[in-house]
Amino acid sequence: MEVFEPPMICCSVPDSRYTNAVEACFNISQLKTFVAQCEEDYQLLNHCFNDSAEAGLRKDGKVNTWYRPKLEHTLARPPMSMDELQELGLDAYAIDKIDCPDGLLWYLRREVNMHRTAVGLDGSKVDVARAMEAVSRLGPRGEGGGATFIAGNVINTVQRSRYGRRVAQNMTRDLRPARNLVASAVDPEVKRNLDLVIQGARQALEVINEGANELAAEERIIREQEAVYKRKFDELDERKRKVNEAKKRLGSLAGKIEVCKAKLMELENAPPVDDERVRLKQELLDISQKRVKVAKDYTQLIRALIVDQIAATRSGIEFLQVGANRSALEALCQEKDERYQRALAEFEEGAQGTLFYFILFSFAAAVAHTHDAMFAADKIFLAAKEDAKSKRDISVELVRKMDREFQEQFEKMEVDGSVHERTVDQLRAELETQKANLDLIMITNPGVVDQYERRKAEIGDLSKRIEDKEKKCLGLERDIKFARDNWQPALERLVASIGKKFSAAFDRIGCAGEIRVSPHDDYEKWAIDILVKFRDKEKLTLLTGQRQSGGERSLTTILYLMSLTEEARTPFSLVDEINQGMDQRAERAVHDSMVEVTCKPDSCQYFLITPKLLPDLMYHERMKILCVNNGEWLPEAKGIGNMMNMIDTFVQMRDRSSRAG
Template sequence: MARQVRSSTASDDSLKENRDVRRTSSQNGVKITNVKSGSSGKAKRTSTVQQDEEEDEEDEHNQTQEDGDGDAEGEEDGEGSPKGRKRTRLNTDGDSRPSMVAKDEPVVKTLPRDTDGYIPGQIVRIQLKNFLTYDYANFHCGPYLNMIIGPNGTGKSSIACAIALGLNWPPSILGRAENIFSFVKNDQDEGYIEIELKGPKGRPNLVVRRNLTSKSKANSFTLNGKPCTAKEISAQMAQLNVQISNLCTFLPQDKVSSFAMMNSQQLLKETQRAAGNRDLTLWHENLIRAGNEHRSMIQTIKDEEGRLQQMRERNEAIEKEVERYQERKRIEEHIEILDLFIPSVKYNELRDNFTIAKERQRKLFRKVAKLEARNAPVRNLLNSIKEKIRSHERDRTRGQAATQDKFKQMQRKWKENTTLEIEADKLNSQIEGLEVEEQRRANRIKQMESKLAEFEEDYRKEVKTENLEDLLAELKQVNNKRREVEDRIRELSPQQETIFTGQSLAKMTITGLQDRLKQLDSEDGRKLAHLRRWDSDCHDTVMWIRRNREKFKMDIIEPPYLSLTVKDQRYAAAVEACFGSLQLRTFVAQCREDYDLLNNSINEENSALGRKVRVATWFRDHDQIQLVPPPMTPEEMREMGFEGYAIDIVDCPEGLRTYLKAELQLHRVAISLSQSIDVEKAMDLVARPLPSWPGGANFITGSILHQVTRSRYGRHARSNATVNIAPARNLSAQAGESFDIEQKRKIESDIQEQQIKLKDLEEEHQKVAEQRRALDLEHTEQQREKAALDRRKDAIREERMRKEALRPKIDRLKVQLRNEKDKPTADAERKRVRREMAKIAKRRTSLANEHLNLARDVIAEQTAATRAGLENMQLEANKAVLEQLCQKKDEKHRKTLDEFHEADAEYTRIKAESKVALEIARDAHEQAKEEHKQLYKETEAKRAAYKAALKEAQRNGTEPPSDEGIDLRTVDDLEAALEEQHAQLELITKTNSGVVEQYEKRKRDIEQSEGILEKKNRDAQAVEKTINSTKSKWLPALQELVDNIGEKFSAAFERIGCAGEIRIREDDDYDRWAIDILVKFRDHEKLSILTGQRQSGGERSLTTILYLMSLTEEARTPFSLVDEINQGMDQRAERVVHNSMVEVTCKDTAGQYFLITPKLLPDLNYHERMKVLCVANGEWLPEETGMGNLKSLIEGYVHHKRGDTSKSH
């Protein structure tokens, strides 16, 4: 515990004013100054400190003051310690150098001394007025060790307070009063602190005065006599590297215990501020900031890599479909190009053929015309004969036509005569059959009359039947009763359906509740019920997988919460501590296809569950899994007392075991239920480096989880973080039991309620069923009555229909009888036939005369035709002779003419085909894409240029041009290529364009993520490079500083028979790097870290002063202070500490040091560079100057001793 110290209170009497005279003792060269202080007693006196003439001469340095403006009122004292730029280091010549150059120079521990022995920033003089116990005091300090001694309560620690407050540090840094006005002497309204600091070389000293008032917090500063602000004072202190707030350089009495309480990280930071390279703190802060930034970047990169890997895996799963889609698109694109090229190339080929055919046709036409002109005379004569032949042929044709027409007239006449002859024969036969037909008519009339009498008799017969109207009325009454019964039955049907539906629903509900009750009796059912409350998405996914197992190639392993059991429930809490909440709810796939199907079905936007769901899934190919071996062998496990690894304590499917090893490292987590495991030894075992593994693992002892890691930097120190294990909640056998009991009660209550409801429905069903049976019997009876009435009604209707059918038959038979009777008799018919026969004979005579006249005309025309035929034969003979003559003369003309006809037909055909091809090509161009049109233009331009160059080469007889890069394919080649593309297209199945859009979107996301990741990696590498660069400067400088401090610290402890060591504790987090002080005060102890609780107060004080002494030679601050550090030390330790302090602080390179102590041992070592300030305090100090002056007394004692020595000689 830190000792609580209250502000000392002076009495009302003032101290007497005294003067002290500083002189150098010839005996040991120690400067002793008497600082007198007193409290008021019966008479008020003023405490003063006066220096001799030597010290007064030093005040001449204060005559020159710096110019500057400042506020009259100082700022409040609540400010922290001043911070500013580091003090500029000097080279060996005393010139300041820029930091960039200074990096390659040796480290300068302190600034060069001035000719008066002081280093800039050291305290030259202190003056106090009305400050704590002091009325007035003014004294000078030496540039090396200043030992301030005096009895307790004299005001030694007040000097430490004056230094801190006078240089604008807050009161809180002293561990005393928190308000600045509390430091004004009692019964005084105001006071001040004035401190003179050594100024930079060539510049005057700095005189800082802080004016205090006891009535308020208001205070003010002056710098070299001019008002200034507190910020200006702080800036000056920062330039001089004054570090009052650093316990390593300024340790007030009430802060001694705080040094031991300071954690190792703070000790490192304060040590860097106080000593070593001036850039240590800056480097360390940069490393902390860069380290935090780098860890954040690495975590961000890991997250981004995980997201990127997941997107890549999903794209890889559909990449083949996309490739097929792209290949199909490429083929379709090629087909579109060929569809454009083929009509165009075909037209071009036809156009070329048309040009050739046209030239050949024109050429043959000219040749035929030339040959025809040569044979024109003979041909003209031949044509004249041909014309005569055609004229005779026309006349002959007309004669033949006239003859044929007459022959046709003769045939018609002959045919008409034949027809009349047949008609006459029929009439003759008709006369012969008139008697037979008359007999037949009489028979028909007799039969008709008999049939008619029969029908009329049947029609008049009456059959006795019921009254139809009465029967219909009776039938209507029966139908009404029947409909009433049917209505009552229909009214009962909804009741029956409602009862039946209620019974079915109640039975289904009871069955479902009984199934749920059975599930709660099983472990799987309890877990599912618990999982539904915990994570409904995960529960619904489990149920969906169970319903759709056939969709997956292999089993999807359900989350560990369901599929993993702990063999021994004593280990349930330990095993559960190895899991995170998400890991307990992770689904494990055993092949890539199942993993993709599960993600697409559940985690995509169109979830199979009908809502947006996000569940954890996992899969790794076996070649991607590289398991780190267990940290301990079985023999080591048994020797240490571990029962086994976590993976050996659980039962689970083999696929889940792979997940537990790869992701949770359960095969590397050793477990013991005992608390007696040697943790240090276990840490050594699990922290051993393995191939491709830096070392480190987790292990469990009792209810504590140990997480052992090894640093990746420096000496690769190991560290252990412990976590208390909570009781198992999810993997224990009792998980969710309280919930299950409550659920069972509720389900059993629901079942009972449904059974009561079902019983009520059964009773209601019986009542309705009885009513329905009665109505059905009544309805059946009414149906029988209705059937009997329908049969009687049908009989009446059949009789009516029979009589109604006879009436039309009677009417038709009467008409037929009347027509038969109205026919003429046989004599009248015979006369009529004979008249017809006479008409036919007359017409036949006329036809015979007409036929004879036509025969005469035919004979005359045949004679003329014979004469014309003979003339035509003569002309044909003449024609044949002339044709033979033409053929002999112009065989070549005929051949040429044939060739012309053939060429002309070819020309016409190609011309027609070219027009069609042109229209097809134009249509293809109109429908083609612009880029395809441009491709065709470029291809056609290259082809035309090649053909022109080829013609030119053929014409000139030079080497033909190269056809490389020229598309010279014909239509047949293009059509073959088109057919091949269509065949390939048929082989490639169609792919959903949505999959491709998803692939492309994810691909863009991947490219964007890769860019972001690349930038982040570059940034992380840059930060890491900065870290390595800064660490390469910081760590050697820090190691050198700690080695130097540690060497002196260990040597100091050896001198007092103890052991001490200073170590750097490394960590991945630079903010957690630390300096550990390890000490051992007894032989049987081990080195242990200095803490505020482990060591005694004296041991802490001794360790503190030895550390500060070890730090002194490395310090950069202009002065340091330690107040009453020797409290609790034994004499041996105190002597060693004092002598070591004198030795260290009085070296040439040492800085200014203030040692405040209330006691001194006899026969201590002193040095001529040290200065002893003795504080005298009392009520009756002499007012006369010189009385009680310790220096005068010492000088008198020395003079006396020398006199005695001379007398003895």
């Protein structure tokens, strides 16, 4: 249904003389109120404007909306008829002087009471006293009793007293000039023309919609036909694809048939296996003969090389001897020169001239003899050098004529010096070894091939078994990981929960403690590490039987058991003499923690066996203390003594002494 804009927008006063009076019937809130004609529109308006932030209003902003069910019998009737209005000098009711949509009239009557507000332009003609009596009359159902009328520029608000004689009372105020309804918001003629245009457009839209519906029906039929044709086309296309695939497959099979025929013909025309075996043996024999020939050539070269090596060795020895002789001669010359220098020095000191000439002659003769010996040694050295060079050239030429493999081997021997290290006997022994190897080449074992095939098959079987075992191993590892992923997080959460309580218990006694899971590759070696610190300067250390004292171990054990108690679901727990070895501070803290944990409503039953307890400990009403007397000093008669009476007597005496003090 239509929702009306506020009256200040959609209402107008055709007769401008009544503008002030008509606007005076409204307050500012009523002028700005949106009016709905049904509950759904009213709720939607409130949701969009006031309840949702999408409207963009300020936090303190609010849009006025209104809706009331249209119940005519609940509405008060006008206080006067039109004849009475004319008789009293009033012109009409305010609702008759306003132009508004029909749906807005219920709002103007129900909320603004414009159907009960009389208006008279000329105040001098209005009989105010009679008008007061008229507007304050009660209706047949007791309604009315008061109303408003405007006489000129005065607004009269009449009410009847609710007590006593219920006389009519009139409250007057001046009529203010209108500010909102002064100018018509909407020209009625323009609105009428626009309504006609809208109506024509709606009719044209209906015609277009009818045509569109017809076209939609035709389109639907065409689409159905298109779907049928498309389905047929897809079927034909699928058949075409299958035919093409069959053609390709036939072509491929024809090619394979030709290849198979060629292979079959080749196998049919192939020589027998025995002939092939004979041919292979002949090829093997030819290759062996070639290798024997190469080995013989190599042997000859080695023999020639041995001869050359002997000559080269001899030349080297001679060269070394000549070098040694030359060194000896140089040493002798140096010695002679030193003697000459000494003799010359003696001569300079005053030796006789005859002695000088004799010494000088002797020295000259010695020098001449030395020079002759050096010249002869040089000649021998040069001859040996030329001989070694010629033999080296012969060896190089022989090596150059050998195969590339032997050349590389010989070069390697020259580089690493092994060719100079081996003696003639060693070279001859190696030659005999190579001959023996050549003789073994021709000796073949017919069972080697069978043994090779058998071992190859065994290796294949073992490899397959290893592969199967590796697959099983991977499967087991995967299963182990899956199982571990299921229980390890739960275990870690449980240990973390216990560790949190364990650390809190240590914090309460001024120490530090922590619990960790200690994983290991061997699941039997998994453990829970308990780390404790009892002194400020220490670090967290693992709880062991060597580092911590007995009291510290007992304290750690009971706090760990307390932490387990909150997580465990056992019916009861029993601890024996856990407080032994503790100092009083730790024992008191442990006792308080034990009471706090075990006396909860959902805690399991907890037994603590101890030979002694500290005085003035904290006790809970859920605790029960059983004192067991045992020993040789107990009386033999039964039924004597009552521990509870003794305790009660002690408590009473203590209370009396405290009150007396």
